[in-house]
Amino acid sequence: MKISNKGNNAMNTNRVPNRLINEKSPYLLQHAYNPVNWFPWGKEAFEVAKREKKPIFLSSGYSTCHWCHVMEHESFEDAEVAERLNRDFVCIKVDREERPDVDAVYMEVCQVLTGSGGWPLTILMTPEQQPFFAGTYFPKKGWFGTVGLLDLLDSAAQQWRENREKIIRSGKEITDAIREREEKKAGRPSKQMIHLAKQQLSQSFDTRNGGFGRSPKFPSPQNLLFLLRFAVMESDEQALSMVEKTLRQMYRGGIFDHIGYGFSRYSTDEKWLVPHFEKMLYDNALLTMAYLETYQITGIGFYKMVAMKVMDYVLREMTDIGGGFYSAQDADSEGKEGKYYVFSPGEILTLLGEEDGQAFNRTFHITEEGNFEGKSIPNLLGQEEAQATEERIASLIPRVYQYRKERTELRVDDKILTSWNALMIAAFAKAYRILGDSQYLDAAEKAMRFLTDHLMDKNGNLLIRWREGEAAGTGGLDDYAFSIWALLNLYEATFDVRYLKLAVDLYQKMTERFYDRENGGFFLSSNEAEPLIYRPKETYDGAIPSGNSVAAAGLLKLFALTGDTKLREAEEEQLQFLAATAQDYPAGYCFALLTMMSALYPSKEIVCIIRDKAEMEPLKALLRKKILFNTTVIVKNAENAEQLEQVAPFTKAYALDREKSAYFVCENNVCAPPVYTLEELEKLL
Template sequence: MSANHLIHEKSLYLLQHAQNPVDWYPWGEEAFAKARAEDKPIFLSIGYSTCHWCHVMERESFSDDEVAVLLNERYVSVKVDREERPDIDAVYMQVCQAMTGSGGWPLTILMTADQKPFYAGTYLPKVPKFGKPGLVDLLTGVGDLWKERRDELLAAAEEVAAFSAQDRSRLSTRPEKGLLRSAVQLFRQGFDPGNGGFSPAPKFPMPHNLLFLLRYSELERDAFARKMAETTLVQMARGGIFDQLGGGFSRYSTDAVWLVPHFEKMLYDNALLSFAYLEAFSVTGNVYFRTVAERTLSYVLRELHDGSGGFYAGQDADSEGVEGRFYVFSRAEVLNVLGEEDGAVFCDWFGISGMSVPNLLQQTDFASPDPRIAGLCERMYAYRKARAELLTDDKMLTAWNALMLAACAKAFRVLGDERYLAAAQGCRRFVAEHLTDDRGRLLVRFRDGEAKGMGQLADYAFYSWALLELYAADFDPSCLAEACRMADLMRDLFYDEVRGGFFLYASDAERLIGRPKEVYDGAMPSGNSMAAQVLVRLARLTAEPERMRQAEEQLAFVAGNAGTYPAGYSLGLLAMAEMLYPTGEVVCCSAEDVVPPEFLDLLERSHAAAVVKSPKTAAELSRAAPFTAAYPVPDTGSVLYFCRDGRCAEPVGSVAELAELMRKW
C-alpha cells in the first residue's frame, strides 16, 4: 500500500491516516486547486489522535477499499488535526452545530473547492447503523447530486457560508453582580446532589465552573455554592474518571456517577483540574483535594513531560484496538498478579468484580485507605504498564502548555514544592525557545523538531495568563513584562475595534469562510474569557489607565454575551469578580530577593494582586509597571503597601501586619 499526501506531515493524527487507501491531502491550496481542476467537491474530515470514534471511523471506512474508491473517484479528501488548526475546527464545528443541532469528532464536512459547506455530520459508519446514515450511501448520493442537481448543493453552500460570515456576538453591557448570582442559580438548578456535576450523563469535569463556584462562595459566603464545587470535586476523584492507579483524569464520564469514562487523557483537562483541586485545598483545607492535585500533577510530570520543559498533548483512549482496555481489570486478573490475600484487599477497595474500572464510589472512608493500598497500586500500575501500551500524542501545543505552566506555578504557591516551580519555569523556557518565532509571535504546536501554525487567540490569552500565574510565584519581572507584551500582541492581532471582543484567529492569518469570536466556556475556557482574566490582572498589577480601559471594554463584551446563560461563561465571570469585589493590590519593597512563603500564602488566600520590588528587580519592574518607580526600596527588611478600591493604607513592615491590615480593610 502506498502512502498518501499526509506522509510528510508531523501531526500524529494525520500520520495515523497516511497509509490509508484514501488519497488524503492536508489542508492547503494543493487540495483546493485539485478540486477545482477536477471539478470535485471536498470531503473534509477533522479529528485528533486520541479520539476513540476517529479510530473507529478510520478502521471501518478510511482503511476500506470500497470507501477509498468512492472518495478517490468523486471527491478530494482533506484531513485536519483539530488541535493544530483550532480555527478550521471552530468554523466548521459551528456549521455542524447549526445544521444538525449537535457536534463532536470526527467531524465530517462536504464542501465546495472554495470551502463552502453543504453537508455536516460527525461519526458515520460505513453502512447504516445506530440510527446513523452510512458513509457509502452518503458519498454515492451526494456524488450523484453533484453531477445532476449541483445548483441545489451550491445554493445550500452559499447560505451556510453567509451564516458563517456573520458576527453573532452580542453588544457589550455593564458587568454586574447579578450576572454572577444568576450563574450560581443556574448551577443550583442543574446540580446533582448525590453525584456532583451539573448534568445527566455524559458529565464533563468543567473545572472553570468549579473555580467560579469556589470563588463565589468566598465572596458572598454562599455555603451551597461551595458545597456544589466540593461535592463535584470529591465524586470525580472517587470515580473511574480519575485513574486510581496512575493519577490523572480522563476526558469525561459516560454515566452520571463518574464511573466509566471516555478514557482519553488530555493535558488541558489535567492542567485545569490540578488548578481547581489546588484552589479547593487552599479554600477548604481538605487534604484529600491536595492528594488528588498532587497525584494529577505527578501523572502529568511522569507521563506527559518531554524532559526539556514541554508537555505532550495527551494519551489515547484505546489500546489493543479496544477503548479502555488499558484501564480495566477482572478480579481473577488482579488475584493472579497480587495473590489471593492482597488481591482480595485491592479488589474490595476498588470495587472490582467482573471487568471493572477501579473506583472508590462504594467506599465511605475513601480518603483513608488501608496502608497496604499504596504498595498494591504500585504493583498493579507496573503490571498495567507491562500488559499494554498507550499511544501518547507527543505534539506540544502552546495553549495547553500554558495551562500546565499555570497549574505548576499555582502548585508551588499552594504546596511550596520547588519541583513545581522548576517545571513552570522550564515550560516557559520551552515556549520561548520552541514555540515563538523570530518576530516574537507565538506558534501553535511543536513536534519532531518542527514548530508550526500562527498562534491563535487561545495561545496568546492562555500564555499571558500563565506568565501572570508564574509571576505570582517567583516575582521575576520578566514574566510580567512578557505578559504585557503578549497582551499587546493579542490586542493588535485579534481585537475587534468595531464590536468589541477578540476574534479566534489573527488579522493577518489565513482567511476562512468565517472569523468567529468564541466567548462561551466549553470543555476549555474560551479565549475571550481568558483575555478578560489577563486584561483585568494586568490593569491591577500595572495601574496603567490604558490597560484598565481595555479590561473594562472586555468585561463589558463578556457581560453582554453572558446575559442569556451566564453559567456558560464562568471564567469570564471570575474576571468580573476581580473588578466587582476588589481584593486589593500589594506592593512589596524588599532589600532581599527572596519572597517568604508566608507572603505567598497570604496572597493565595486573599486573592490580592502583588508586585515585588527589590534592588535586583527594580529597573525591569518599573518598565512593566511604571508606578512602582516611586516606591523606595529600604536598606534592610521590607515595606509593604496595601491599596483597595481606590484608597491606600499606611505601609507596614511585616507579612503579619499586612494580613491584619487586609482583614480590617
C-alpha cells in the same frame, strides 16, 4: 516509558502511503496508510478540487478520539468507501488541535445546521470552502434510521453532478448566514449575572453524584473554579458544597485513574464510574487548579492529595525531556477502548498473591462480573477514600501500575501545544504558590522556557505546535491569551519581572493580531493567518475556557500589575463584550464570570519594597497562608527596580532608600499607611 506515535499509524507496508505521511501530526499520521487519498488542509487540495471540479470531503478529529478511530476502521480503511471518496471527492484530513481555526469554522457550521457538534466532524463543501452539508460520525452503512456514509457519499455525488449550481448557491447562503451572525454587542457585568449563574448551576447540580446535568458528565472545572470564588466572595456554603461533592465523587469514580493517576476526559454515566478513557492535558491542568483552590479554602488534605497525584501523573507520563507537556493519551489500546485500564480479579490475584490480591480487589471493586465489558474499572464509589490510601493498599499500587504498563501499550499524542502547555504551566505555578513545593515551580519554569525556546519565533510571535524538533502553525488567540495567563501566574509565584514583561509584550501582539476594533472581542485566528470563509470569535466555555474569557482575565491582572490605564479601558470593553454574550445563560461563561467578579467585588493591591533578600521566602509563606483571590502583589527590590519601573511606571514612586522593608496595601482604591513588618502585613490581609 513513553509510547510515542512514531510508527503508531497501523501502517501496512504493502500499501502506498498518502500525502499525510509527510505530516508531523500524530492524528494525520494515523491515517497516512488509509486507502483514502487524503490531503492535509492546504493550497494543493483546493487547487485539485477546482481543476477536477469535485466537492471536498473534510474530516476533522484528533488522535485520542475513540469515535474517530471507529470511523477510520469502519470506513477510511475500507476499500469500498475509499473507492467512492477517491472517485467523487477531494478528501482533506484536519487535526483539530493543530488547526483549531479550521475546526472552529466548520464546527460552528455543523452546530448551526444540525443543532449539535462533536468529533469526528464531517463536512461536505465546494472547492471554494463553502459548506453545504455537516455532520459528525457516520457508520459505513445505515442502521436503525442512521444515515450510512456510503449512502451519504452516493447521494452527495449525484446531487453534485445533477444540481451543482444549486449546491454552490446553498453553500454560499450558509457561508453568508454564518458571517452575518457577527454584530456589535455591549453588555454590563453585574452581580445579578453572577448570582444567576450560580442559580443555574444549582438547578443542574446532581446532588447525589456531584457534577452538572446527566450523562455524559463532564468535569467542567471552570464551573467549579467559579463556584469556589463565589463561595468565598459571598460566604456561600452551598456553592462550596457543590464543589466538594463533585471533586470527591470524581476522585472516587473510574474517571480518576487510581493506578496511574490523572483524570479521563468525561464519564459516560452519571456517577463517574465509566469514563471515556482518553486523558487530555487541559482537563488535568484545570482540575489541578480546582483541587488546589479547594484545599486552600478548606484546609482539607484530601484535595491536596488528589492535586499532587494529578501532577505526579503529568510529570511522569506527559512531560517531554525538554520540559514541554504532551497533549493526550489514547482511549483505545490494541484497537479496544479502555483495554489498558481494566482488570479481572484473577490477574490481580496472580500478580499480588491471594491475601494482598483479595484486599486490592475489594478496595477497588474488581469483581468477576465486572463493570465494563466483563472487566473492572478500579474505583472507590460507595466507600471512603481513606481505604485506598491505607499503607498496605497504597504499597501495592506501583506493582499493579508496572504490570499494566507491561501488559498493554498506551498511545501518547506527543505533540506539544502552546495553549494547553500554558494551562499546565499556570497549574504548576499555582501549586507552588499554594503548596510551596519547588518541584512544581521547576516544572512550570522549565515548560515556559520550552515555549519561549521552541514555540516562539525570532520576532516573539507564538506558534501552535511542536513535535519531533519542528514547530508549526501561526499562533491563535488561545495560544496568546493562555500564555499571558501562565506568565502572570508565574510572576505571582516568583515575582520575577521577566514574566510580567513578556506578558505585556504578548498582550500587545495579541491586540494587534486578534482584536476586533469594530465589534469588540478577539477573533480566534490572527489577521496574519490563512484566510478562511470567516473569522470565528469564541466566547462560550467548552472543554476549556474560551480565549476571550482568558484574555479578559489577563487584561484585568495586567492592569492591576502595571497601572496602565489603556489596559483598564481594554479590560472594560472586553468585559462588556463578554457580558452581552453571557447574559442569557451566564452559567455557560463561568471563566468570564471569574474576571467579572474580580472587577465587581472588593480587591486589594499590595506593593512590597524588599530591602533584604532573606525576607522573600517569609513573604511567600505568609501569602501562601491567605486566600487572596482578588489581591495583586508586586515586589520591588534593588535587583529588579529598573526593569519593574519600565513595565509598571507607577512603582517609581515607591523609593528604595528606606532602612527597612515596607508594605503598602490599598483596598478598593483607598491606600493605608505603609507597614514595616510581616506581622503587621498579615493583620491587613
